Amino acid sequence: MRQIRAFVFSLLVIGLCAVIAGNFGPGAAARAASAAPAPSGPDDDLAAGLKTFTSLYRLVEENAAEKVNPDKAIYKGAIPGMLRTLDPHSSFFDPRDFQQLREDQRGSYYGVGMTIQPKDGRIVVVAPFTGSPSYKAGIRPGDVILEVNDKRTDGMTTAEVADLLKGPKGTPVQVVIAREGVDKPMTFNLVRGEIPRFSVQNAFWVKPGIAYVDVESFNEQTSRELEDAIKKLGESNIKGLVLDLRSNPGGLLNEGVAVAGRFLKRGQTVVSHRGRTSPEKPYQANNGSSSRDYPIVVMVDRYSASAAEIVAGALQDHDRAYIFGDNTFGKGLVQTVFPLSENTGLALTTAKYYTPSGRLIQRDYGSGSFYEYYYNRKDGLQKDTNDVKMTDSGRAVYGGNGIQPDEKFSFKYNKFQVELIRKGTFRDYLPKYFSGHDTKLATNWTPDNEMMNDFHKFLLSKNVQFTEAEFAENQEWVKVQLKREALITAVSLDESLRYAIETDPAVQKAVEVMPKARALLDSQKKQMVQLDKRSNRD
Numbered sequence: 001m002r003q004i005r006a007f008v009f010s011l012l013v014i015g016l017c018a019v020i021a022g023n024f025g026p027g028a029a030a031r032a033a034s035a036a037p038a039p040s041g042p043d044d045d046l047a048a049g050l051k052t053f054t055s056l057y058r059l060v061e062e063n064a065a066e067k068v069n070p071d072k073a074i075y076k077g078a079i080p081g082m083l084r085t086l087d088p089h090s091s092f093f094d095p096r097d098f099q100q101l102r103e104d105q106r107g108s109y110y111g112v113g114m115t116i117q118p119k120d121g122r123i124v125v126v127a128p129f130t131g132s133p134s135y136k137a138g139i140r141p142g143d144v145i146l147e148v149n150d151k152r153t154d155g156m157t158t159a160e161v162a163d164l165l166k167g168p169k170g171t172p173v174q175v176v177i178a179r180e181g182v183d184k185p186m187t188f189n190l191v192r193g194e195i196p197r198f199s200v201q202n203a204f205w206v207k208p209g210i211a212y213v214d215v216e217s218f219n220e221q222t223s224r225e226l227e228d229a230i231k232k233l234g235e236s237n238i239k240g241l242v243l244d245l246r247s248n249p250g251g252l253l254n255e256g257v258a259v260a261g262r263f264l265k266r267g268q269t270v271v272s273h274r275g276r277t278s279p280e281k282p283y284q285a286n287n288g289s290s291s292r293d294y295p296i297v298v299m300v301d302r303y304s305a306s307a308a309e310i311v312a313g314a315l316q317d318h319d320r321a322y323i324f325g326d327n328t329f330g331k332g333l334v335q336t337v338f339p340l341s342e343n344t345g346l347a348l349t350t351a352k353y354y355t356p357s358g359r360l361i362q363r364d365y366g367s368g369s370f371y372e373y374y375y376n377r378k379d380g381l382q383k384d385t386n387d388v389k390m391t392d393s394g395r396a397v398y399g400g401n402g403i404q405p406d407e408k409f410s411f412k413y414n415k416f417q418v419e420l421i422r423k424g425t426f427r428d429y430l431p432k433y434f435s436g437h438d439t440k441l442a443t444n445w446t447p448d449n450e451m452m453n454d455f456h457k458f459l460l461s462k463n464v465q466f467t468e469a470e471f472a473e474n475q476e477w478v479k480v481q482l483k484r485e486a487l488i489t490a491v492s493l494d495e496s497l498r499y500a501i502e503t504d505p506a507v508q509k510a511v512e513v514m515p516k517a518r519a520l521l522d523s524q525k526k527q528m529v530q531l532d533k534r535s536n537r538d
Contacts, residue, residue, distance in 0.1 A: 087349050088370045089333050095343040096159070104197075105252060107219040111166040112173060113195040114139060116158050119424075123153050123161045125177070126427070130492040133190045139177065140439075140489050142431025146185055147176035167192050181435025199251075202497055203229035209239035210511055212501065215259065218251030218307040223258035235292070240514040242507065243311075244299045246325065250306025253283075253334065253353075260314040261285030263292060263321070268356070270314045273334050275351030295517035296321035297510045300405060302377060305329035312403045313355035319393045319524035322517035323405040324510050329377075330363025330402035357389035359399035393527040406520075407513060411505050416470040417477060420459075426485040429458050434489055441490040447482045455482065 061068045075094045083090045093101055103109040113132020116123050125143040128135040145153050148164040165173060175188045199222040202214040211233050215222065230238075250256070257270045264270065264285040274280040298312050298321045309328045315321035334351040354360055365373045387399030398404055413421065420426065433451065447455075455478065456471060471478075480503050487496040501507055 084370060087333060088365050088373050089331065089335055089347070090349045091347050093345040093347065096163075098339075098343055098345040101337070101345065101347075104217070105219050107199060107221040108194055108196045109166060110169045110192050111162075111195050112175070112190045112192060114165075116145065116161060118158055121154075123156065123158060127488045127493045127496075129195060130494045132195055133193050134175075134188075135492070137188045137190055139175070139188060140179065140431065140434070141427065141485070143177040143179050143186075145175060145177055147174075149174055165192075169194055179435075180431040198225060200225035200229050201494075202501060203233060204498065205233070206242065206502065206507065206511055209237070210242065210514065211238045211240070212242045212244065212507065214244040214501065215308075215311075216248055218248070218255040218259070220252065220255065222251070222255040223262070226259055226262070238294045240294055240511075240517065241296045242299065242510045242514075243296055243321070244501075244507070244510075245304045245308040245312060246299050246301040246506075247303040248305070248308035249303065250308050250310075250331065253307060253310070256307030256310040257283045257285075258287065260311040262287050262289075263296060263315060264288040264318055265290050268318055271310045271353050271355060273351040273353040275334070278351055293521065295514055295521050297514055297517050298323050299506065299510050300325040300328050300403060301410075302326050302329060302402075304403075305331045309361055309403050310353065310355075313359065313361060316397060316403060316406070317356040317359075317389075317391050319391050319395065319520055322407070322513065322520050323403060324407050324409060324513055325405050325506070326408065326410050327404055328361070328402035330361055330400070332360050332362030355389075355397075357391060357397055359387060359389050359397060361399055361402050363401050393524045407516070409506060409509055414474070416466050416474050419464060419466065420478075420481070423462065423464060425459060425462065425464060426481045428462070429455055430482070430485045430489060432458065433486070439490050441486065445483070445486075445490075447479045447486075451482065452478070 079092045083092060112134045113129040114134040115126040117126050123145045125139055125141055125145065127141050128139050145161060147153065148161060151164060153161050167173060169192055171192050173190050173192055175190060176185050178185055199215060199217045199219050200213060201216050204212060206212040213229055215226065260270045266285055266288040268285045268288060270283045270285055272280055272282040296315065298315055300312050300323060304312065305328065309331060312323055312328060316323050332352050333349045334353050335347040336350040338346045338348060340346060352360055352362060383398035383404055384400030389397050391397055484496050484500050487499055
C-alpha cells in the first residue's frame, strides 16, 4: 500500500507541477523579469511547485482535525481535483476502476452474471443475464442477496457485493438469498463463468424488410457483433435499417469508425482528430461498400455520446442516414488511456475530433460546473451558427451542442407514469405476484383484470399518489410495463428487452420515417451524379 501511495503521490506532484508550470511558467517569469533577480525556467517552476505541494500536504496531515487517509486524499481528492482543471473527461482510474474499464472494453468478465441494486439498505437482484450461472440456477429479479461465501452483505455497497460475486473462471461461489413468499433463506452454489456483455444486444425484424439493431456501447467486439447480427438477419433482405444509438455512452474510437465505415463507401472519411501534440489524423472507411444502399434511420438521444456521435455524425455528413431523436450529448474530446503502474490508469484528453464535414460537436463546459455539464443539460440547445458546414449533398449542419437530428422526437412520460417508474413499482410488484403464481406464462400472455386489480391494491399499499381517472387512462401503458417486467422472470432478460423495443413509441415512429431516409439517400445519389458530371465537364 505504501508503494501505491508513493507512486500516486509522485504522479500527482508531476501533474500539479505541469499545471503550475502552465500558469506560472516562462510567460509569467518574463512578465515579472524586472522584479526577479534572475529568470526562472520550467525546471525551477517544477521544483517550486513540488516544494509548495509537499509543504501543503504535510501541514494538512499534521494539523487536520481528522486523521488524513492518504489513499483517499490522493485517489479521491487531489488527483481528480487536478484533472478537473483540464476538462470533464480526463480522469484517473484507481485499481478497481481501471479493472472495470478493461472489462467494459473487452466486453466480458468472470462472475455469475446478474445486475444488482441497493434498496432499503439491502442488495437486490434486478435481473440475471440470459444463460449465465445465476440464470441457470433460477435466481430471480427481486431476490435479496443476504450472504456471499459466508459474508453478510449488510451495509455493503453494490460495488462491494459485485466484487465478491466476481472471481476466476471455474471457481465456486455460494450465494444466500431471501425471496418473496419463501419462509427460509435459499442457498445457491454457483460456479463462476465468463459473462459476455454484448454491445449489440438486439437485432431482429421489427416489420417485414425493416431490421432493428441496437448498439449499446463500443467495446473491442462491437464491429464483429454487428457484422454477425446483420449476417444472421441476411443483409440482402434488408429494405431499411433502424440503428439505435440511444443512451450509448461511446467507447473505443476504432470500433466507432468500423461501425460507421461499414455503411459508407470505401475510402470515405469517418472522423478526424487533432491535438496540441498530435497532427491531424483522419480515419477512413476501410470496410465500406457501395452495394449496401438501403435507407438507415439512426436513433439518438441526449445520452448518445462520443463514439456514438462519431457514427451519427459520419452518416449524417455523408447523407447516408436520417438522424432521428434528440440532440446528442456533445462530446468531441478524445481520451488516450495511459496504463500506469500498480494497476492504475489515466484517461487524458489529448485531442478533439471533427466530423467529415469539419464540425466540432463538443458542448461548452467552461461556463458551469461539471455536474451541470453531465446531469443538467438544458433542453432546446441552439445550433452554433458560427460553425456551419455542409453535407456531401449540400445540406447545412452545425457544430457545438452535439449532433443535431434531422428530425426531433422525444417521448415524455406523464405525471402518473413518472411516479410509478420513480418508485420502482413494477420491479417491486412482480416478485410478490410470482410468489403466488406460476412463473411459466403462455406465449400470448398479457396482464388480466385480476392482475390489474391486484396491482391497483399494491399501489395503494405503497402510498403511491394517483387518481382513479389516472389509473384508468394509463391502463394499457401499465399492462405493457407489467408484461415487460414479468418476462424477465418468466422467460429471460433478452425477451423482456425485445418486447420493450417492439412496444417503444420512438422505435415505432422511427420505422414510420423510413421513407424520409430513402428520399434522403435518393437525393444524395442524384446530387452526387450531377457533381460528377460537372467535374467531368470542368
